[in-house]
Amino acid sequence: MKKKLLTAIFGGMLVLAACGGGDDGGGDGGGEESASGGGDTGAGEELYQQNCASCHGGDLSGGAGPSLENVGDDYDASEIVDIIQNGKGSMPAQNVEQGDAEEIADWLVQQ
Numbered sequence: 001m002k003k004k005l006l007t008a009i010f011g012g013m014l015v016l017a018a019c020g021g022g023d024d025g026g027g028d029g030g031g032e033e034s035a036s037g038g039g040d041t042g043a044g045e046e047l048y049q050q051n052c053a054s055c056h057g058g059d060l061s062g063g064a065g066p067s068l069e070n071v072g073d074d075y076d077a078s079e080i081v082d083i084i085q086n087g088k089g090s091m092p093a094q095n096v097e098q099g100d101a102e103e104i105a106d107w108l109v110q111q
């Protein structure tokens, strides 16, 4: 009886630990976990509007920066994440978290 109880508690702790680990969007490493950050498809677009639209246009048609309408033809998502975080040519590096940069990149390549 007592043993069963202990097993139940221990099992419960394992489950809790597993959930907790998945939730901390620490930023580094958990690259494939962007879906856990809400998963709603609107996030990438919203983040784009907040961080990129001022230079690349609200409709991706460009402005101070080049059009990004067909950016998926030239870059894959990981290259776009790199551009966001490190800048490129006259584009300054953007202060965007890894997970957010991935959301933006995933959204951009689909446009």
Ligand code: HEC
Pocket (backbone or CB within 6 Å): 048, 051, 052, 053, 054, 055, 056, 064, 065, 066, 068, 071, 074, 075, 080, 083, 084, 088, 089, 090, 091, 092, 094, 096, 104, 108
């Ligand atoms: C301060 C203005 C500015 C902001 C803000 C900005 N960019 Fe840029 N971006 C540029 C400029 C200018 C270039 C052209 C760089 C070059 O090649 O010299 C560029 C280039 C790029 C390119 C490469 C395009 C190509 O065809 O080579 C990508 C991809 C890109 N930006 C994505 C983003 C994303 C995503 C964001 C938001 C996180 C963002 N940029 C925010 C100015 C900006």
